[in-house]
Amino acid sequence: MLKQKLALALAATFIVTGSAYAQSARDYISMVGSSTVYPFATAVAEQFGKGSKFKTPKVESTGTGGGFKLFCGGVGVQYPDISNASRAIKKSEIETCAKNGVTEIVEVKIGFDGIVIASSKKTKPMALTVKDLWLALAKEVPEPGTGKLIANPFKTWKEINPDFPATKIEVLGPPPTSGTRDAFVELVMDTGCKEFSAIKALEKADEKKAKVVCATVREDGGYIEAGENDNLIVNKLVANPNALGIFGYSFLEENMDKIQGETVNGVAPTFENIADGKYPVSRPLFFYIKKAHVDVIPGIKEYVTEFTSEKAAGSEGYLANKGLIPLPPAQRKQIAADASALKTLAP
Amino acid sequence: MNKPSDSAAPDFRNRDIKTIVNAGLKRRHAAERRFRWYGLIAISLGLAFVALMFGNIISKGYPAFWQTYVQLPIRFDPTVIDPEGHHDPKAIESADYAALVRAGLRDLFPAVQGRTELRALYDLVSSDAAYELRSRVIANPALIGTSQEVWLLASATVDTLVKGNIDRTLDETERPIKDNQVGWIDKLQASGKIEKQFNTILFTGGDSREPEQAGIRGALMGSFYTLLITFLLSFPMGVATAVYLEEFAPKNRWTDLIEVNINNLAAVPSIVFGLLGLAVFINFFGLPRSAPLVGGLVLSLMTLPVIIIAGRAALTSVPPSIREAALGMGASKLQMVGHHVLPLAMPGMLTGAIIGMARALGESAPLLMIGMVAFIVDVPKGLMDPATVLPVQIYLWADLPERAFVERTSAAIMVLLAFMVLMNGLAIILRKRFERRW
Numbered sequence: 001m002l003k004q005k006l007a008l009a010l011a012a013t014f015i016v017t018g019s020a021y022a023q024s025a026r027d028y029i030s031m032v033g034s035s036t037v038y039p040f041a042t043a044v045a046e047q048f049g050k051g052s053k054f055k056t057p058k059v060e061s062t063g064t065g066g067g068f069k070l071f072c073g074g075v076g077v078q079y080p081d082i083s084n085a086s087r088a089i090k091k092s093e094i095e096t097c098a099k100n101g102v103t104e105i106v107e108v109k110i111g112f113d114g115i116v117i118a119s120s121k122k123t124k125p126m127a128l129t130v131k132d133l134w135l136a137l138a139k140e141v142p143e144p145g146t147g148k149l150i151a152n153p154f155k156t157w158k159e160i161n162p163d164f165p166a167t168k169i170e171v172l173g174p175p176p177t178s179g180t181r182d183a184f185v186e187l188v189m190d191t192g193c194k195e196f197s198a199i200k201a202l203e204k205a206d207e208k209k210a211k212v213v214c215a216t217v218r219e220d221g222g223y224i225e226a227g228e229n230d231n232l233i234v235n236k237l238v239a240n241p242n243a244l245g246i247f248g249y250s251f252l253e254e255n256m257d258k259i260q261g262e263t264v265n266g267v268a269p270t271f272e273n274i275a276d277g278k279y280p281v282s283r284p285l286f287f288y289i290k291k292a293h294v295d296v297i298p299g300i301k302e303y304v305t306e307f308t309s310e311k312a313a314g315s316e317g318y319l320a321n322k323g324l325i326p327l328p329p330a331q332r333k334q335i336a337a338d339a340s341a342l343k344t345l346a347p
Numbered sequence: 348m349n350k351p352s353d354s355a356a357p358d359f360r361n362r363d364i365k366t367i368v369n370a371g372l373k374r375r376h377a378a379e380r381r382f383r384w385y386g387l388i389a390i391s392l393g394l395a396f397v398a399l400m401f402g403n404i405i406s407k408g409y410p411a412f413w414q415t416y417v418q419l420p421i422r423f424d425p426t427v428i429d430p431e432g433h434h435d436p437k438a439i440e441s442a443d444y445a446a447l448v449r450a451g452l453r454d455l456f457p458a459v460q461g462r463t464e465l466r467a468l469y470d471l472v473s474s475d476a477a478y479e480l481r482s483r484v485i486a487n488p489a490l491i492g493t494s495q496e497v498w499l500l501a502s503a504t505v506d507t508l509v510k511g512n513i514d515r516t517l518d519e520t521e522r523p524i525k526d527n528q529v530g531w532i533d534k535l536q537a538s539g540k541i542e543k544q545f546n547t548i549l550f551t552g553g554d555s556r557e558p559e560q561a562g563i564r565g566a567l568m569g570s571f572y573t574l575l576i577t578f579l580l581s582f583p584m585g586v587a588t589a590v591y592l593e594e595f596a597p598k599n600r601w602t603d604l605i606e607v608n609i610n611n612l613a614a615v616p617s618i619v620f621g622l623l624g625l626a627v628f629i630n631f632f633g634l635p636r637s638a639p640l641v642g643g644l645v646l647s648l649m650t651l652p653v654i655i656i657a658g659r660a661a662l663t664s665v666p667p668s669i670r671e672a673a674l675g676m677g678a679s680k681l682q683m684v685g686h687h688v689l690p691l692a693m694p695g696m697l698t699g700a701i702i703g704m705a706r707a708l709g710e711s712a713p714l715l716m717i718g719m720v721a722f723i724v725d726v727p728k729g730l731m732d733p734a735t736v737l738p739v740q741i742y743l744w745a746d747l748p749e750r751a752f753v754e755r756t757s758a759a760i761m762v763l764l765a766f767m768v769l770m771n772g773l774a775i776i777l778r779k780r781f782e783r784r785w
Contacts, residue, residue: 026635028733030636030637030733032718035746038722039556039747039748041722042556042722043556045722045724046555046556046557046722046724049724049725050478055725056723056724056725058637058721058722058723058733059721059722060636060637060718060720060721060722061720061721061722061743061746062715062720078629078633078635078636228746229745229746230746230748231745231746231748231753248748250748251748253748254523254748254749254750255750256520256521256522256523257513257514257517257521257522322556322748323748
């Protein structure tokens, strides 16, 4: 008898808590999105939770694409309020959002993330260019002289540039699912390949083909997909001084004693160079707000104010300490103003 | 006499058994010795890998159980805390306690001047220090106006340096701590104002982006709630299914089909259960994302087949004579199962359940889909609060750039391993104490 009563009580509590949830609104901000923005969004969320009367927001690390999928699911407490992104929202994603009733989206640019090409401190720096990197990593390259596309024949760095050492080409980088990889392809591969006249000619003849040739990464062992964990790549670089690694700037900053950033087109990946826009491999980071939620979920406006404040995103803010490269001051001001006015994206 | 080598087949008629046996004996003994050696090598190799893993984790993780604190002279200045002098709790709560910490640091190092230098000095103490002072004053307003020596949390870089994880010989630009900061820390250490204390924050705090303030309490509570749901759902259901299939169900094509499906389910990759949970519990039933309730539901789907299979094995190991005796004494089938078979099979069922739960405790992949891979600072207080679990916390910490998170990641792994060992140990004890063999 007692057991039965216990079971009944348990069942009852489930039903009660379930229905109680359905009726009450969520009282904390729910965020999803990029794992690159995660370290910064969480830092702001924590400061916001401590310094205000609101609850600490929840930040999920789902990846940029996965984040938008959830974000664009619809309007209502069960859907997230903010999506963090390591790239701008795509047109197709805006359309999906609109289809589900999410029509008013506010975009906030928060700063830059430099993508560094790093190696162990034990090796000599190489003075890379985007052209060299493309030659080292593309699947097909134009044959010198004829310009015909052939499978990438380069096995060592010396074959690409006689000034480089005769070590095997081994580059550890993120898998195709990663936003860092997308940005690397866009900023390095796509610009690097345009420096060849053969590719330019191909672009005129067959633009689609040229795009594929530019962006396709070799699969014969020269480029090694090392997973999403950047700490792992750092450790592998220390173990293998001949390899290069591709990851976000904050991991270089934290591991300056073990690894060095290679210069790209003659510019070193330093905080100042990325902030000035001199370093070629950097991308902006964003977050997106669902305007329909702003007055429903408490604290969204205040969270945006915290994120865009000088204290957080400024050149000496706490996000800079965490490795985020701040925007230029004038742009920062403009974005803070737009964000607090909740200026939505043009549909 | 023929020599044995003369003919291909040994001549059995002319030799007694003993010589035949003796002739092969050496070879057979050698084969047995070799086999034992293979086994021994396999086991020692396995043990070596386990030892390597444990050694690596423990050597990296044990420093995380100690945390560096700095002793500062704090003057609880009434003009900062309570300028009006009314002892108004609201004013006390919103006062600028960070200013007290900064004043304490300036008192210790009066020679430090200039904005950059002072900023570097203030960086020695964690941002948590201000909150610590606030809670002390709120608990004891009599502190206002007094001066005290207070142990405050040092920042993560100080902690890493004191633990010897930063190479001091490197150039200033290559390490996260500047030369002047190293000088101050050395001075503090020489005067006994730096001390390593047991890291209680690791066990009482929620997640944080500051390594020195990060704890696993939130993840532990999340794991507890999730496993509670998993156990409450999967154990009774699993036992009932096992009993029905084993004792009551007719043996026909349907029950065969069910059995095959249960065995298949036990081998399905766990991420599939996460997708199912997302589609059914969150999108269809509208349960909240990141809630331990949903996590428990998903993990019980995953654990159920394991419990059913273990339960059926435990039931089959009860000899049929018990059943026949009970039925012969006039017990009904339900009484036979309830009074005799189930109690005898229970230890085996519990063992299966505990092993299934241990697997659920270590699971993180299906929880990604239902939103439990998240940064959650507040410790969950119920089944509906957003929560994360221990393995997910480990995964999230492993991905952060700060060096000080490395040791905390290993410490969290140690805690998880301790729970695993505990659960498996419980399973062994149950089996040893209560299981009967026939």
